[in-house]
């Protein structure tokens with residue numbers, strides 16, 4: 001008698017509890033972090049997580065990406081050794097470049113960029129190899145930037161002309177295709193793209209033949225190229241009609257240094273003229289703000305029911321537990337994802353003012369004078385897993401952009417765009433054609 005009463009009482013408590021906790025424990029949907037403070041809390045150093053916990057929650061969030069590309073790099077691994085080795089290798093590549101001395105390094109990078117642009121434009125201009133209707137803009141940017149990433153960064157000893165045109169084209173197309181699949185498709189169709197992945201890997205292995213350095217090139221190509229091509233494409237799309245902005249990049253070619261990239265100190269000098277108050281770095285930052293290549297940065301966590309609840313359930317008679325539907329999910333963990341909504345912060349009028357949606361590079365002039373140092377640009381993430389290319393990539397992108405405009409002007413080509421700027425996809429109607 002007492003036992004039954006006790007069970008009923010216990011059942012009532014459990015029912016109440018599961019109703020109350022339903023919203024937080026059985027909810028598989030993600031939680032968004034939409035303010036700088038929240039994003040810093042999730043990704044930043046201020047969170048109490050150790051590096052292992054950060055890596056674990058990132059790896060869990062990136063499972064679909066791992067599956068789609070069979071990645072093994074730090075973006076999908078929770079091992080600190082994998083992280084340190086990968087980040088170390090990337091830093092070496094960046095440092096290796098500056099061994100030459102910063103100025104020489106960027107001059108060399110510019111030369112590679114110019115050659116990549118002109119060789120690609122040559123095949124475009126060659127009437128036998130392309131249609132008269134012009135060249136798709138996004139495809140051109142993808143191929144040129146992939147060439148430059150390979151011959152100007154990952155394998156600096158490589159001769160650009162050795163890079164197989166078909167291999168570049170197929171690699172770019174397949175990476176974009178598999179990426180889209182990883183975002184949208186069901187697991188089974190991700191796995192059914194196996195043969196495309198094999199083709200992709202064969203091409204990448206030919207493009208990056210040093211197996212000792214790059215046992216599995218996809219691990220290196222994706223983090224470097226997949227974001228960079230979109231920064232280059234969106235920046236060009238934003239400014240191609242604006243002569244003053246194009247001039248900033250043209251003038252940058254005279255002196256491709258970090259110093260020239262950033263704002264000039266001569267701002268205060270009254271005798272300085274016209275465009276000297278603009279710099280490529282502001283234009284790049286403004287592009288990263290309006291078109292962050294990573295719009296959302298996710299972390300996933302395994303959550304279980306609180307221990308006390310599991311404990312109680314284990315003592316509830318089975319028939320009652322079954323009736324309350326408490327059995328299965330009592331101990332089975334659920335995955336909860338936390339998303340840093342980078343795009344939301346980047347477009348917030350509270351942060352950037354009423355003109356938050358406008359492309360206004362000059363807003364960066366005063367931004368660095370702010371007192372409050374809470375970051376507001378999260379294009380490169382934040383905290384211990386922040387992008388190692390955050391200083392290198394903006395400068396590299398600026399030089400690619402300058403070389404591309406220079407190439408177009410030399411060949412009498414220009415861009416025909418629409419009012420919609422694409423991202424990974426969405427570049428329909430964007431073409432390169434004769435002026």
Ligand code: HEM
Nearest residue numbers: 090224227228231293294379380381385386387388389393
């Ligand atoms: C515009 C271009 C780029 C953007 C927008 C970008 C963005 C990002 C973001 C948002 C993260 C953080 C991911 C997370 O917290 O889960 C990241 C990490 C990383 N990025 Fe980039 N990236 C760019 C270019 C590059 C380049 C060129 C390199 C290579 C030099 C690079 C190497 C890395 C590496 C190694 C990490 C992982 C760092 C770590 O785990 O500690 N990225 N990137």
Ligand SMILES: *[C@@H]1O[C@H](CO)[C@@H](O)[C@H](O)[C@H]1NC(C)=O
Nearest residue numbers: 262263281282285364368377
């Ligand atoms: C661009 O943004 C970065 C933050 O990612 C900041 O450190 C840098 O100072 C900005 N550049 C300029 C010129 O304001």
